[in-house]
Amino acid sequence: MANFDVVLLDLDGTVYHEDHPLPGAVELIRKFQREQRRFACLSNSAGSPLRVMNRLNAMGVDLPPDSIYTAAAAACDYVLEHFPLAAPGQTKPRVFDLATESIREMLDGLVIWVQSGGEPCDVVLSGAPSNAHATEERQRIALQLLRHGASLVALCADRVYPSPRGLEFGSGAHAAMLAYAANVKPFFCGKPDKVFFMELCHRLKVEPSRCVLIGDNIESDVFGANAVNMATILVLSGVTRRRDLQQLPPDRQPDMVVENLMELLDSK
Ligand SMILES: [Mg+2]
Numbered sequence: 008m009a010n011f012d013v014v015l016l017d018l019d020g021t022v023y024h025e026d027h028p029l030p031g032a033v034e035l036i037r038k039f040q041r042e043q044r045r046f047a048c049l050s051n052s053a054g055s056p057l058r059v060m061n062r063l064n065a066m067g068v069d070l071p072p073d074s075i076y077t078a079a080a081a082a083c084d085y086v087l088e089h090f091p092l093a094a095p096g097q098t099k100p101r102v103f104d105l106a107t108e109s110i111r112e113m114l115d116g117l118v119i120w121v122q123s124g125g126e127p128c129d130v131v132l133s134g135a136p137s138n139a140h141a142t143e144e145r146q147r148i149a150l151q152l153l154r155h156g157a158s159l160v161a162l163c164a165d166r167v168y169p170s171p172r173g174l175e176f177g178s179g180a181h182a183a184m185l186a187y188a189a190n191v192k193p194f195f196c197g198k199p200d201k202v203f204f205m206e207l208c209h210r211l212k213v214e215p216s217r218c219v220l221i222g223d224n225i226e227s228d229v230f231g232a233n234a235v236n237m238a239t240i241l242v243l244s245g246v247t248r249r250r251d252l253q254q255l256p257p258d259r260q261p262d263m264v265v266e267n268l269m270e271l272l273d274s275k
Contacts, residue, residue: 008219008271010219011217011218011219011238012217012218013045013046013211013213013217013218014045014046014047014219015048015218015219015220015222016036016046016047016048016049016220017049017198017220017224017228018050018052018059018063019050019051019052019223019245020222020224020242020246021221021223021228021242021244021268022068022268023063024245025171026062026065027066028067029267029268030267030268030269031267031268031270031271031272032068033067033068034268034269034272035268035271035272036070038272046074047207047211048063048070048075048076049075049076049203049207050075050077051163051165051168051178051197051198051227052077052078052079053078053079053106053107053134053178054077055072055080055113056072056076056080057072058109059072059075059077060072060075063075076207077197078162078178078196078197079162080113081197081202081203081206081207082132082161082162082196082197083110083113083114084196085160085194085206086100086102086118086130086160087100087114087117087118090130090158094127100129101119101126101127101129102114102119102120102121102128102129102130102131102132103120103121103128103130103131103145103149103152103157104132105131105132105133105134105140105141105149105185106134106138106140106141106162107134107138108139108140110132110134111140121152123148124148124151124152124155125151128155128157129157129158130157130158131152131153131158131159131160132160132161133149133159133160133161133162133181133182133185134181135162135168135175135176135177135180137175137176146185149185150185150189153185153188153191154189154190158194159182159186159189159191159192159194160194161181161193161195161196162178162195163177163178163195163196163197163198163203163227164178164182164195164199165178165179165197166179166180167180179195182195197227198231199226199230199234200231201235203231204232205235208235215232215236215237218232218238219238219239220232220237220238220239221242221268221271222240222241222242222245223241223242223243223244223246224246224247225241225247225251225255229247230259239261239263240262240263240264240271241261241263241264242264243264243266243267244267249264252264
């Protein structure tokens with residue numbers, strides 16, 4: 008890790024699982040803080056960095072929100088940077104929130120909130136179908152807006168995500184449903200999509216090749232980071248198992264594999 012300027016640390020399955028920290032996670036973050044190493048935490052969460060910060064706080068980890076980046080934050084950044092103002096006199100992008108309260112908190116005051124299907128709309132922002140704002144009625148409004156020309160921006164392309172009830176439909180599955188019905192193509196903002204890593208590096212003012220990413224998911228963490236030239240450490244405390252690596256060609260393998268973050272506590 009000492010060979011890199013910034014360490015990127017995935018959260019779900021790497022640092023915590025639901026509400027408890029994984030072995031070595033709290034100690035590793037404290038070690039980074041003690042050594043004043045530059046690092047950031049990342050997640051495909053539909054929550055804002057502020058909400059994730061509070062969650063980490065409850066586990067005894069004290070981090071500022073600007074060292075946390077989520078798919079929801081990436082989607083908000085994308086909307087603010089990429090949506091030109093269509094109508095004369097329009098000062099802000101017009102957005103329909105089919106995702107979460109976090110989206111509302113992060114974009115409030117910066118966009119015009121669309122409320123109904125008959126209004127002009129630039130972007131429909133979608134997350135998982137279980138998100139608070141994805142009621143059946145609001146899904147129908149979103150469909151109408153998309154069929155009238157709004158762009159579909161999804162928080163991330165995750166097919167599913169784990170919950171205490173089992174697997175839930177993910178943001179990617181919901182976007183596929185909306186995209187199919189409206190005959191549009193969704194844009195994804197979270198891991199493993201390039202926009203997520205590039206926006207994060209832009210915020211941190213660091214070249215991707217100067218970063219090492221530590222994550223538990225071979226697809227969203229390792230392949231995503233590899234695609235932008237980051238080094239990778241796969242931790243086997245979450246989604247990916249050692250047997251998943253057997254079929255992969257050498258150029259798709261992580262640079263290092265560890266069982267859990269305790270193995271990194273003694274490394275430089
Ligand atoms: Mg993860």
